[in-house]
Amino acid sequence: MSSTRGYAYFQGDFVPFEDANVSVMTHALSYGTGVFEGIRGYWNPSHEKLYVVKLREHFLRFIQNTRMMSIVVPHSVEELCNITLELLRLDGFREDTYIRPLAYKSSLQIGVSMEGVSDGLTIFAAPFGNYVDIDRGLAVCVSSWRRTSDNAIPPRAKVTGNYANTALIKNEAVVNGYDEAIVLTEQGYVAEGSAENLFLVRDGQLVTPSVADNILEGITRRAVSELAERELGIPTVSRTVARSELYVAEEIFLTGTGAQIAPVTSVDRRTVGNGDVGPIASRLQQLYLDVVRGKHPDYADWLTPLELARPAVVNA
Numbered sequence: 001m002s003s004t005r006g007y008a009y010f011q012g013d014f015v016p017f018e019d020a021n022v023s024v025m026t027h028a029l030s031y032g033t034g035v036f037e038g039i040r041g042y043w044n045p046s047h048e049k050l051y052v053v054k055l056r057e058h059f060l061r062f063i064q065n066t067r068m069m070s071i072v073v074p075h076s077v078e079e080l081c082n083i084t085l086e087l088l089r090l091d092g093f094r095e096d097t098y099i100r101p102l103a104y105k106s107s108l109q110i111g112v113s114m115e116g117v118s119d120g121l122t123i124f125a126a127p128f129g130n131y132v133d134i135d136r137g138l139a140v141c142v143s144s145w146r147r148t149s150d151n152a153i154p155p156r157a158k159v160t161g162n163y164a165n166t167a168l169i170k171n172e173a174v175v176n177g178y179d180e181a182i183v184l185t186e187q188g189y190v191a192e193g194s195a196e197n198l199f200l201v202r203d204g205q206l207v208t209p210s211v212a213d214n215i216l217e218g219i220t221r222r223a224v225s226e227l228a229e230r231e232l233g234i235p236t237v238s239r240t241v242a243r244s245e246l247y248v249a250e251e252i253f254l255t256g257t258g259a260q261i262a263p264v265t266s267v268d269r270r271t272v273g274n275g276d277v278g279p280i281a282s283r284l285q286q287l288y289l290d291v292v293r294g295k296h297p298d299y300a301d302w303l304t305p306l307e308l309a310r311p312a313v314v315n316a
């Protein structure tokens with residue numbers, strides 16, 4: 001995602017995106033003391049609406065996580081939702097969009113203490129397509145890096161500093177010719193993808209690593225479990241997952257706001273199942289993409305619909 005278009009909510013105002021800048025001395029820039037979210041809006045051209053997915057849930061998680069980092073956000077969840085919708089109206093992107101709220105330690109100082117340090121808030125959005133290929137099946141590796149642990153930097157907090165770990169994991173995978181990586185806990189159990197949660201199919205059941213295994217408690221993870229249960233009658237078991245289960249699973253897929261539902265067809269060059277995208281991943285992906293684009297009325301409560309003005313026609 002890269003954007004120089006549109007607006008940003010920055011220090012309490014909507015400003016042109018290029019004016020939303022921080023000093024090089026900002027606490028969060030040196031020390032990783034920010035908390036962020038990633039939210040998607042899906043454009044449905046026949047409805048002429050942008051459907052923002054699980055908006056309230058993302059801001060609930062955001063506020064919980066800012067507390068963990070002692071960052072004060074001067075808005076309620078409802079206010080943050082309304083600011084975001086106003087931003088999207090101003091931006092007017094009539095296409096799939098990614099929204100990035102970021103709260104951060106904003107004082108200009110050298111020294112890591114967060115005591116007395118002021119807090120900043122920005123929200124910006126950019127047109128955004130697929131984060132990873134979701135059609136052909138990903139070739140993933142098990143990373144040589146380990147996930148940061150709950151008692152180091154809690155991965156569930158979506159702290160910017162934690163994404164140095166994510167960057168090491170993802171980059172190692174890419175330079176070695178893989179699409180993505182799966183990361184293990186210090187104890188050697190499966191945590192998640194670099195920036196996605198992970199599901200396996202074992203004996204026809206869905207299995208996903210437990211929330212105590214250093215994962216981000218994904219909003220898509222929960223949504224996918226709900227879809228699997230309601231639409232396919234398949235329950236999800238959340239438990240500790242051994243690395244070797246990756247090599248014997250019938251199917252594996254990654255979930256996330258960015259990744260959506262991304263099937264995995266090999267792990268460490270060993271094929272998953274018969275090497276094709278699995279039927280459960282494929283069915284869940286189709287259902288998910290229909291739901292988020294507003295095509296499944298049973299799940300309307302996942303979405304905040306937004307009408308965006310048509311761009312003015314300028315006569316030559």
Ligand SMILES: Cc1ncc(COP(=O)(O)O)c(C=O)c1O
Pocket residue numbers: 038166192193194195196197215216217218219220221255256257258
């Ligand atoms: C480390 C990590 N795990 C999992 C996820 C998926 O979370 P969600 O479904 O809430 O986007 C993300 C994406 O934001 C992530 O960064």
